[in-house]
Amino acid sequence: MAGQILSGLNSAQRDAVTSDADVVQVLAPPGSGKTKTLTARVAYLLAHRQLKPWNIIVCTFTVKAATEMKERIRKFVGDECAKQLKLGTFHSIALRYLKQYGVHIGLAKDFGVADTADSKAIVKRIIRQNDLSIDAGQARGRISTQKAKGIDSEQFARTCKSTEQQEFSQIYQDYQAMLDASELLDYDDLLLKCCTLLRTQRQCVANIEALLIDEFQDTNNIQYQLMSLFAQHRNVITIVGDPDQSIYGFRSAEIKNLSRMRESWPDTLTINLEENYRSSGAILLAAQHIIEQDEARPPKKLQATHAFGLRPILRKLPHAQAEAEWLVSEVKRLQTLTGNLLQPSDFAVLLRSAALSRVMEAALGQAGVPYRMVGGSRFYDRVEIKLLLDYLRVINTPTNSEALARIINVPARRVGETTVKALVEEARQHRTPLWIYIKAIAQGNRRSSTRIHETAMLGLRKFVGIILGGRAKAEANPSQPVAVVDVLNLVIKKLNFEKYLTEHYKEDHESRWSNVEELLAQATEASDPARLQSLLELSTLPAIDGVEQAELSTKDDALSVFLANIALTTTSLEKAEADGEKVSQLTISTIHAAKGLEWPVVFIPACYDGSIPHSRAEDNDEERRLLYVGMTRAQAVLYLSSPARNSQREEAVQSTFLNQPGVISFFEEHGPSISFAATKGLATTLGRDCPTQSELETCKKILDRDEDNYWPLNGEAPFTELAKADGIGFGMQNMQPATVFISTNTTMQQAANFPGAGLASAPGFTSLKTRFEEAREELSLAQVDKRAKSAKVIEGDKSKGRKRQIEGQGSIATFFGKPTLVKQSSSVGSLGSMDPTDDLVSEPLSKRLRPPLQDVANRGSERIRTGQGRRNLLQHKVRNAPLLQRPSTRVEDSGAPCSAYMFLSSSPTRQEEDLTAAEPSYEVVRDDREDAAQVRSATTFHTTTMQKIAPQRKTLGMRRSLQGWSARGDKN
DNA sequence: GCGCCCCGCTTTTTT
DNA sequence: AGCGGGGCGC
Numbered sequence: 001m002a003g004q005i006l007s008g009l010n011s012a013q014r015d016a017v018t019s020d021a022d023v024v025q026v027l028a029p030p031g032s033g034k035t036k037t038l039t040a041r042v043a044y045l046l047a048h049r050q051l052k053p054w055n056i057i058v059c060t061f062t063v064k065a066a067t068e069m070k071e072r073i074r075k076f077v078g079d080e081c082a083k084q085l086k087l088g089t090f091h092s093i094a095l096r097y098l099k100q101y102g103v104h105i106g107l108a109k110d111f112g113v114a115d116t117a118d119s120k121a122i123v124k125r126i127i128r129q130n131d132l133s134i135d136a137g138q139a140r141g142r143i144s145t146q147k148a149k150g151i152d153s154e155q156f157a158r159t160c161k162s163t164e165q166q167e168f169s170q171i172y173q174d175y176q177a178m179l180d181a182s183e184l185l186d187y188d189d190l191l192l193k194c195c196t197l198l199r200t201q202r203q204c205v206a207n208i209e210a211l212l213i214d215e216f217q218d219t220n221n222i223q224y225q226l227m228s229l230f231a232q233h234r235n236v237i238t239i240v241g242d243p244d245q246s247i248y249g250f251r252s253a254e255i256k257n258l259s260r261m262r263e264s265w266p267d268t269l270t271i272n273l274e275e276n277y278r279s280s281g282a283i284l285l286a287a288q289h290i291i292e293q294d295e296a297r298p299p300k301k302l303q304a305t306h307a308f309g310l311r312p313i314l315r316k317l318p319h320a321q322a323e324a325e326w327l328v329s330e331v332k333r334l335q336t337l338t339g340n341l342l343q344p345s346d347f348a349v350l351l352r353s354a355a356l357s358r359v360m361e362a363a364l365g366q367a368g369v370p371y372r373m374v375g376g377s378r379f380y381d382r383v384e385i386k387l388l389l390d391y392l393r394v395i396n397t398p399t400n401s402e403a404l405a406r407i408i409n410v411p412a413r414r415v416g417e418t419t420v421k422a423l424v425e426e427a428r429q430h431r432t433p434l435w436i437y438i439k440a441i442a443q444g445n446r447r448s449s450t451r452i453h454e455t456a457m458l459g460l461r462k463f464v465g466i467i468l469g470g471r472a473k474a475e476a477n478p479s480q481p482v483a484v485v486d487v488l489n490l491v492i493k494k495l496n497f498e499k500y501l502t503e504h505y506k507e508d509h510e511s512r513w514s515n516v517e518e519l520l521a522q523a524t525e526a527s528d529p530a531r532l533q534s535l536l537e538l539s540t541l542p543a544i545d546g547v548e549q550a551e552l553s554t555k556d557d558a559l560s561v562f563l564a565n566i567a568l569t570t571t572s573l574e575k576a577e578a579d580g581e582k583v584s585q586l587t588i589s590t591i592h593a594a595k596g597l598e599w600p601v602v603f604i605p606a607c608y609d610g611s612i613p614h615s616r617a618e619d620n621d622e623e624r625r626l627l628y629v630g631m632t633r634a635q636a637v638l639y640l641s642s643p644a645r646n647s648q649r650e651e652a653v654q655s656t657f658l659n660q661p662g663v664i665s666f667f668e669e670h671g672p673s674i675s676f677a678a679t680k681g682l683a684t685t686l687g688r689d690c691p692t693q694s695e696l697e698t699c700k701k702i703l704d705r706d707e708d709n710y711w712p713l714n715g716e717a718p719f720t721e722l723a724k725a726d727g728i729g730f731g732m733q734n735m736q737p738a739t740v741f742i743s744t745n746t747t748m749q750q751a752a753n754f755p756g757a758g759l760a761s762a763p764g765f766t767s768l769k770t771r772f773e774e775a776r777e778e779l780s781l782a783q784v785d786k787r788a789k790s791a792k793v794i795e796g797d798k799s800k801g802r803k804r805q806i807e808g809q810g811s812i813a814t815f816f817g818k819p820t821l822v823k824q825s826s827s828v829g830s831l832g833s834m835d836p837t838d839d840l841v842s843e844p845l846s847k848r849l850r851p852p853l854q855d856v857a858n859r860g861s862e863r864i865r866t867g868q869g870r871r872n873l874l875q876h877k878v879r880n881a882p883l884l885q886r887p888s889t890r891v892e893d894s895g896a897p898c899s900a901y902m903f904l905s906s907s908p909t910r911q912e913e914d915l916t917a918a919e920p921s922y923e924v925v926r927d928d929r930e931d932a933a934q935v936r937s938a939t940t941f942h943t944t945t946m947q948k949i950a951p952q953r954k955t956l957g958m959r960r961s962l963q964g965w966s967a968r969g970d971k972n
Numbered sequence: 973g974c975g976c977c978c979c980g981c982t983t984t985t986t987t
Numbered sequence: 988a989g990c991g992g993g994g995c996g997c
Contacts, residue, residue, distance in 0.1 A: 062986070091987050116987085187987045250985060355983050383989090409975095416974045453974085568987065592985045614984055626985080 005043045005076070012273050013037045016238075017044050021269035025216075025261065026240040029302050030287075030632035031278025034240045035072060035596065038214055041238050042085070043076040045210050053077075053084035055209040057230050060089055061218050061248070063569060065596055069214065090223050091187060092568050094194035098185070099561065101204050105197050107185075110560035112393055113567035114184040117381070118402050119143075119175075126174045132167060139171050146172065147188035148220040148252035150195070181433065182400045191222045198229035206233055215595070216241030216261075220252040224260065235265065244291050244300070245629050247592060249622045274301045278598050280309025280685050283638045286666035287631040290657055294621050306685050310678065312631070312638035314607075314658060314667035315708075316715030320647035323605050324363035326711050330639065330671050331369060331586065334601060337674035337706060339691035339699045341683055343584040344370055348599040350591045350630045352612040357588050359647055360605070364586065374589040380566055384501060384512045385519055389566065391491045392484075395470035396559045398435035401427070405434065411500045413459025422450040439464050466494045474559060484523040484562050492516065526562040591630040600686050602634035607642040608652035624657050636685045639671070644715045671708030 006014055013033055016026045017040040024041075028034035042058065045051045058073075060066040066088050074082040086093060095113070103109060114122070123143070124136040146156055153172040160169045179186060185193060198205055211231040213219070216239035219227065231237050239261070246255045254260075262268045276284055281304040288302060317323040327349065335342050349360055349371075357373055364371045379385065387410060390403040398404070405424060409415040426449055427437035440446035442457075442464040452460070473490050492498070497516065501509040587599065604627070606612070613623035631638055646652040653659075672678060676693045683690035691699075700706055712718060 089987065190987085248986075251987080353984050412975075414975080418974065456974090590985065611984095616984060622985095 005040050005047065009033070009037070009040060010273075010275060012271055012275075013040070016271045016273070017041045018048075019269055019271070021267065022234075022236045023261075023265040023268040024238045025258065025268055025270045026238070026273065027242060027258075027270065028240050028273045029242050029244060029276065029300065030629070031276040031598070032273035032302075033275075033277060034242070034273070035069065035214070037273070038212060038238070038240050039069065039072045039076055042073055042212060045236075046077055046081065049210075051209045053081050054086065055207045056085050056212070057093060057208055057210075058085055058087040058212045058214070059093060059223075059227075059230075060087075060214045062593070062595075063089060063092075064593070065089075065214055066092070068596070089568065090226060091190050092565075094190040094226070095564055095568060097194050097197060097204060098190065099557075099564065101197055101201060102193070104201050105193065107193065108183040108397075110183070110397055110557060111564075112182070112184045112397050112400055112560070113190070113564045114179060114182075114186040114402070115567045116187075117386070118184065119186050121402055121406070122175055122178045123171065126171050126178070130170065130174075132171070134168065134171065139168060142168060143172050143175060144188055145252055147186075147192055148222050150192065150222050150225065152176070152192070178402075182402055183397050184400060184402070188222070191226055195222060195225050195229060198226070198232070202232060205230055209234055210236040210238070213237070213239040213241075215245075217243050217246040217255050217258065218248040218251075218253040219257050220248075220254055221257075224254070224257050228264070237261075237265070244297070244625055245595065247595065247622060247626045247629055249619050250617075272301075275303045275305050277305050278635055279304070279632060279638075280306045280636055282309050282311045282666075283631065283634050283636075286312045286638070287628055289663065289666050290624065290631065291628040293657065293660060294624055296621070307681065309681055309685055310637055310672045311666065311668045312634070312640065313669070313671055314664070315639065315641040315670060315711075316654070316713065317641060317643045317711055318715055318717040319645040319649070320359050320606070320643045321363075322711060322717070323641055323643045324359045326708075327360065327603055327605060327639070327641070328363045328367045328369060329705070329710065330603075330708060331601075332367070333671065333703060333706065333708065334637065334674065336699050336703050337696070338679045338682060339695045341679060341686075341688060341691060342600060344586040345584040346600040347603070348587040348589060348594065348597075348601070348633065349603045349605065350589055350594050350633060351604075352591060352606060352614055352626070354590050356606050356611070356647070360588055364588075369586055370583050371586040371588055374587060374593050379515070379518070380569070382512070382515055384505075385515055388488065388491060388497070388516065388519060389563065391466075391470065391495075392487060392559065393563055394435070394467055395474060395487060395491070396563060398467065398471070399433045401434040408438075408463055409459070411495060411504070413462055414453070414455040415459040415463070416456065419450075419452060419456045422452075423448065426450070435467075439468075466491065469494060483527040484559055485520060485527050487559065488520060488523045492520075523562070527558065591626050594633050595629055598633050598635055600635045600682070601637040601639075602630070603639045603641070604630045605639075605641045605643075606646070607640045607655040607658055608646060609655055610652065611646070612655055613657070620656075627655070627657055636682050637672070640667070642715075669713045673707060 006017065009017060010033075013036070016024060016037050026034070026037055028037065038058075042056065045056065046053060058069060060069055070082060070085075070087050073085065073087070076082075086096070088096075098107060098111075102111065119140055120136060123140045127134060127136055127139065146152075153169070153176040156172055157169045160166055179189070208230055211227065213227060218241075227237070241258060243255050243258060246253055262270070279287070284302065284304045291297070292299075315326065317326050331344075331347055334347075335344070349357075351357060351360070361371070361373065380389065387407060390407045393400050393403045394407065401424070405420060408420055408423075409417075423438055423441075424434060427434040430437060437446070438460060441448050441452070442461045470487055470490055473487050476486075498513055501512050501516070505512050587594075589597075591604070607627070609615075612627055613620045617623050631640070640658065642654045642658070643652055657663075676696055679696060680690045710718060
């Protein structure tokens with residue numbers, strides 16, 4: 001057994017795992033086998049100290065970490081045993097104790113959990129009511145900070161002096177009063193109340209034999225207290241952590257808890273892990289260099305175990321859009337040139353803030369690279385889901401006035417803002433929960449002091465009826481567990497919810513409805529008694545003499561438990577993968593959410609001042625650590641990049657962390673050349689089989705650019721890009737590139753079936769932006785030629801060489817000479833008419849052309865955050881998309897030489913089967929003169945795309961070669 | 973007075 | 988993608 005547990009551990013890890021010390025600190029830098037050590041320690045404690053799993057608590061910080069930890073422990077000790085451990089986030093473990101024993105400290109039995117939105121709403125209302133000028137978000141943050149320190153509203157009120165503090169104190173007190181009245185605990189309360197519980201009812205944790213904590217550097221004061229309390233009987237504690245990876249200071253994490261712990265338990269054994277098993281030497285060296293800029297930090301050893309490998313890349317790009325395009329091209333280049341040594345799932349894009357993902361998603365969606373977005377908004381935050389959950393919450397706890405106020409007029413019942421406001425205010429004055437008050441009014445037992453319209457009264461009655469109906473359902477059969485689904489179904493029926501969605505969200509009601517279906521599925525699952533049991537793991541919390549457990553049966557608390565857990569659950573990652581498609585997907589994530597994870601190739605875009613370090617960050621050292629955390633996620637290839645202008649077109653300066661003298665020597669200026677040797681190196685670092693040299697040669701032929709040499713290294717725009725900045729003012733800077741298909745009537749060469757074709761977008765697809773750039777280029781050439789001064793002139797110029805060239809290239813010249821982009825009626829985004837020959841300057845294109853970002857971005861991709869209904873959702877979306885409509889405007893034939901017209905449609909084209917294909921959302925319609933403007937069905941189009949496109953690809957190559965770029969298209 | 977719709981503005985990180 | 992404000996219609 002010991003052999004099994006210890007196999008594959010180095011000596012430091014072994015020491016940590018087998019130590020006889022009761023209190024062990026393992027300081028584990030990135031990639032040093034932190035989780036491995038912790039899981040092995042759990043297994044060791046079980047096997048060698050004969051501890052019982054239900055007497056062990058394992059705490060993590062994020063849901064994801066908990067999931068992963070559980071998975072790894074399961075592999076070690078088996079399913080049965082792993083299940084019995086008390087393993088979860090601090091918050092979820094606290095919730096379990098509170099649900100079980102909370103009544104002993106005066107908590108309501110079915111208290112709810114206030115999520116961020118609830119807290120925010122409460123604070124906002126208090127501020128409005130008291131006519132204060134404090135920012136709601138800030139006030140909420142301050143409340144949270146105080147709570148994290150363990151200071152409650154009364155304590156704070158006693159100590160505060162200045163009027164400003166008193167003002168805040170008032171908000172804090174009102175806020176707390178509001179939570180109490182609504183029987184809600186916010187996130188911080190979960191921890192605070194649990195501390196109170198364990199302090200007053202010590203027996204609750206009398207059984208706890210060992211406590212293990214992951215990512216200890218992220219604990220805040222209250223979590224530290226909680227740790228002490230969990231372990232108060234035996235004081236057996238193992239923690240792992242790394243001060244360099246402390247990135248939750250904003251949540252009041254205190255690095256000094258590490259030293260505090262050594263003071264509290266003087267016998268603490270500290271073990272340093274120093275070998276990194278994750279990253280190549282070059283990456284590690286660069287990361288070390290960055291983190292060492294922090295001079296206050298104690299020097300630390302970190303030994304690479306891998307070869308030096310490829311140096312990381314620090315790339316400059318002209319703007320955010322270009323950065324995204326470049327990133328995508330590098331993904332494709334690496335994937336193709338390494339002969340599929342790398343899958344999309346081997347790539348990660350790590351961002352300082354989730355909002356930065358938009359540009360990335362657009363570019364990836366564009367290129368048909370499947371991706372998933374981790375973090376960002378959660379499934380349960382979607383409006384339609386929140387709405388239903390609010391109904392459930394009110395049915396479960398009608399005193400929850402917050403939720404009540406939100407749903408009272410949704411769907412609209414003619415109970416308007418003014419009426420609601422009045423009711424809320426009156427209820428407040430009467431010191432009555434809103435629910436009691438409106439129920440009395442609706443039932444005619446009370447008169448409102450303000451007049452309520454007849455219609456409003458009707459609506460109110462209807463609403464009260466629904467809630468009462470729901471409650472009746474929930475209590476229908478006292479001997480049976482509440483079927484959460486039944487209640488949910490009732491609400492959906494009473495609200496006529498499907499119809500409501502259809503009417504209210506014309507565009508995407510399908511997807512919203514499928515989210516509802518997803519929620520129903522989850523409710524069904526939660527209604528299963530066995531499942532419910534495991535949700536709380538009731539069986540593992542011991543009945544203890546002297547502490548009477550709350551009569552927590554599965555009977556009447558199913559709903560309450562379901563709701564409380566939802567508040568603590570981000571969308572379940574494991575589930576998404578379990579039911580999942582085996583489509584390999586690139587990961588987009590915030591750096592925070594990426595902690596603890598690793599990928600062969602990591603991109604960290606937007607490395608500019610204001611993003612990282614973030615403009616609103618208070619602690620630059622923490623921002624630096626954040627960059628360090630991001631960098632150390634990479635195993636073999638690491639790209640950092642910064643645009644000269646951010647997505648708002650503001651000037652952006654490369655991050656100070658990267659601007660320091662000396663930093664540059666750790667980086668390359670552009671993506672690596674992928675030689676056979678380089679590929680072999682990657683394969684070794686990743687422990688994978690390397691493709692043969694001849695395979696790689698074949699792959700190389702596929703790309704028309706096998707080096708990262710399109711964008712100039714100095715961060716300026718390439719010639720084609722510069723053209724647009726010369727005063728013509730295309731205004732495309734903000735434009736998301738749209739894929740445009742150019743069809744010609746030439747036949748094709750091979751294209752589609754090279755390895756990796758699935759990932760690489762169909763060759764020849766080029767961005768609309770590029771199209772325009774090339775159009776611009778054409779224009780400037782024409783000007784130099786003195787052949788033409790404007791589009792019109794070119795159009796009229798049918799002379800010789802020029803003409804031939806035009807014919808050879810077909811669409812561009814045609815496009816330019818006789819641009820015929822015709823507006824389609826749109827179901828997704830608005831798409832303005834776009835005719836480059838008419839007034840180019842009058843209105844920025846970004847205004848006129850807005851591609852259906854969402855749709856393009858989602859194609860072939862899923863976002864984890866959309867929950868498990870995604871697949872259906874996509875299918876719905878595509879299947880029910882309106883068919884491409886005929887252009888409302890006929891193409892006018894000016895008589896210019898042309899071989900193709902382009903049509904843009906912002907509607908997703910209908911396609912029945914192939915969801916993964918990167919099919920166009922824009923379509924070109926060929927014009928064979930006889931049959932102009934014939935709209936081809938998308939399905940047909942799709943199958944012919946490849947053939948139609950290939951020659952165009954060659955054309956592109958030629959065009960580029962004009963400027964001296966290598967162009968594979970020319971060589972064949 | 974009330975409700976609905978459109979537009980423009982802003983967006984750190986997590987439980 | 989949400990929120991507040993303004994405009995408009997009932």
